[in-house]
Amino acid sequence: MKIDPNSSSDLSAQIAKSxxxxxxSGDLIVEDRLPSEQEMAEQFDVSRPTIREALKRLAAQSLIxxxxxxxxxAFVxxxxxEDARxxxxxxxxxxxxxxxxxxxxxxxARYAMxxxxxGLVVENRNETHLEAMKHELNVQQQPDLSDEGFCASDIGFHRALVDGAGNPVLSYQMAGAIEAMQPLMNMITFTDRSRAEIVTIHTALLAAAAERDAEQLESQLTRLENYTLKLGRSVFERRREKRAEKNDNNARTMFSSILRPDESAP
Amino acid sequence: MKIDPNSSSDLSAQIAKSxxxxxxSGDLIVEDRLPSEQEMAEQFDVSRPTIREALKRLAAQSLIxxxxxxxxxAFVxxxxxEDARxxxxxxxxxxxxxxxxxxxxxxxARYAMxxxxxGLVVENRNETHLEAMKHELNVQQQPDLSDEGFCASDIGFHRALVDGAGNPVLSYQMAGAIEAMQPLMNMITFTDRSRAEIVTIHTALLAAAAERDAEQLESQLTRLENYTLKLGRSVFERRREKRAEKNDNNARTMFSSILRPDESAP
DNA sequence: GCCTTTTTAAATGCCAGACCTTTAAATGCC
DNA sequence: GGCATTTAAAGGTCTGGCATTTAAAAAGGC
Incomplete structure (x- = not known):
């Protein structure tokens, strides 16, 4: 294996890539054992710490x-x-x-996906999926539920829905679209009124899934998209403004609060 | 910042996580500079190589x-x-x-997505997208094109199509579904006949996009799904069999090498 | 002869200290 | 004032070492 020590990128990056x-490519398959760090260091003609850095990169991607x-x-x-999700x-x-x-x-993007x-949900959903949706629907009606809790249950509801398609690859892909919006949704304050509206739509979605009514499922998802959009827009505007402010006083050291709790007194 | 040296996971993993x-969470924002490796080593009370391993983990995820x-x-x-893609x-x-x-x-999963x-493509596609699709269509009709080349152009065609939706988040999500299938598609031998069929469908897709004909677009995608499925099935069966064989061999090899290392020569 | 305990060797995990290279700011010269 | 030089800070890498973990091998006991 050849590694170019004069390349612009790090040795550890090159080794990790190789x-x-x-x-x-399949040259290394699941459960294959890589050579020891010492052996690889000799093969690549670098030191052990360099090899270790390369291995940490791969570990960060769950590859080893x-x-x-x-x-x-180190094993492939x-x-x-779950890791991929x-x-x-x-x-x-x-x-x-x-x-x-x-x-x-x-x-x-999220609702299009x-x-x-x-189509697959009306075909493949089973009682387990319906039960999971029903469960989350109950959670969402708890009066003392926090906004974060409501949001998390919302995610759970939609996860159960897409799991109803019976295609794990599809579920994995959907996770990126649906769950990645959680932080954005968490910025929304869900009033009693908006919770009631969402619960109504979720109830309709559950019913449509139970009755295998594709048209209804689709139109209720669109209804939810429009309502979410309405809720989100005001928050989003405020967020943009705040970010603009933040950029003005960005001289502050973000890290001090996290890593240097003792430097409060100058 | 507290790092537990007795935790089950690596120090570098804990530091990377923190x-x-x-x-x-937003405590560190884009372009923020992290403390130097030496400073972080002191703050986390670990050595510099450990900090470096943590940083390499973050670099592997394109976070710094x-x-x-x-x-x-190190900068956020x-x-x-493109990185996310x-x-x-x-x-x-x-x-x-x-x-x-x-x-x-x-x-x-891929074609469902x-x-x-x-819907968004018929609404938002512009000449650039149509041109890109047309270009790939021409490439696909080169008679001396390799299977890999055909496959790559196929990906390019579909990328142009989904880019036509005018939603970069959607394009990003689609990449995982469409491009991740390239290795599988590369195992298919595209005969002249199958290339012709695919080119026909692509031509119909291009026309439908140009005419903003959603129904036609959808039905041609379904047609392509069915045809791809047909092409893939035979290859996939062979692949499964090969893997089954391999597993047998592996099992036998491990069995003999671990339990009966001397029985190799009868 | 079989089971349990102990030893041991091979790995990774982690550290200290050093040197090299790169880079931009500070300095000095003209 | 503008250019060349110096310098210090920071990452990149190496050497060498010690600690810890783990499973296999060896030793010992029944």
Missing amino acids: IRDAII RTQRGAFGG RRLSY KQHITTSTLLLSMNDISFDTACQ ERSCV | IRDAII RTQRGAFGG RRLSY KQHITTSTLLLSMNDISFDTACQ ERSCV
């Missing part, structure tokens, strides 16, 4: 797992649906929060 | 970028659409390749 490529002890080492890891959600969340994406755009599940 | 959380020299350091990075495609590709997901399931763009 191992990643081997995994993607390491095991200590004799006959331990099977990327589970989490990564997808994290990436999507950050994409939304860092790029001045309008609430409208995110919302439009969610509607794409309708 | 910084990642600060980014996700580092810059050498005076006043350099704006996750671009790449990560999403990598994750999706690995999910598909590592989990014995049937071609049918992947295909079903792609159909969800139809």
Whole structure:
């Protein structure tokens, strides 16, 4: 294996890439053991810390797992649906929060995608999915539920709905669109009135899923999209303004509150 | 900041998580500079290599970028659409390749999602999108095009199509569904006959997009789904069989090497 | 001869300290 | 004032080492 020490990028990045490529291409398959750090250091002609940095990069992508002890080492890891979900959600969340994406755009993409599940849901939904939706619907009607709790249950409801399509790949893809909006939704204050409206729509969605009524499912999702849009727009406007302010006084050290709790007195 | 040295997970993983959380929560925003590695080592009470491993984890997720020299350091990075796309495609590709997901399931999810763009495409597609589709269509008709080249152009065609929806978030989400199938599609041998059929469908898709004909767009996508399914099934069956064989061989190899290392030569 | 305990070797996890390279600000010269 | 030089800060890498974990091998007891 050849690594170019004069390349512009880090050695550890190059090494990580070369191992990643081997995994993607199938040269390394699930549960294969990589050579020990010492051996790889010799093969790539770099030091052990450099190899370790490369391995940490791969670990961050859930591509490998390491095991200590004799006959331990780094092993190619099977990327589970749950791992993939989490990564997808994290990436999507950050994409939304860092790029001045309008609430409208995110919302439009989300509901377009969610509607794409309708056909499969009416075909494949079973009692388990309906029960899960019903359960979340009950949670959403608790009067003392916090906004965050309401929002989390909302996510749970829609997750149950798309799971009803019976296609795990589709569920995984949907997670990025639906759950990544949670931080945005959490900025919304759900009044009693808006909660009631959402619960009404959710009730209609549940009924439509139970009756395998695709048209109704689709139109209620569109109704929910429009209502969400309405709720979100005012919040989003405020958010834009705040961000503009923030950019003015960005001299403040964000990290001090997190990493240097002792430096309060100058 | 407190890091538990007795926790089950690595110190570098804990540190990476604590910084990642600060980014996700908004305590650290784009272009904020993290303290130097030396300073963080002191604050977290760990050594510099450990901090570096944590930073490499974050770099692997495109959350930070580092810059050498005076006043350099690690900076919170704006996750671009392209970075997010790449990560999403990598994750999706690995999910598909590592989990014995049937071609049918992947295909079903992909086309369900792609159909969800139809409404927005007929509304928002412009000449640029149509031109891009036309260009790929020409490429696909080159007689000396390799299967990989055909496949890549196919991806390009569909990318142009979903870009026609005019929603970058949707385009990003679609990439995971469409491009992640490229390795699977690359296993297919595209005969002249099958290329002709696909080109016919693509031509119909282009025409439908040009004419803003949603129904036609949707039905041609379904036609393409069915045809792709047909092409893929034979390949997929062979693939399953090969994997089954491999598993047998692996089992036998491990069995003999671990339990009966001396019985290799009869 | 079989089971339990102890030892041991191979890994990763972590650290200290050093040197090199890059970079931009500070300095000094003209 | 403008340009070249110096300098200090920061990341990139290496050497070498110690600690910890773990499973296999060896030793011991019944």
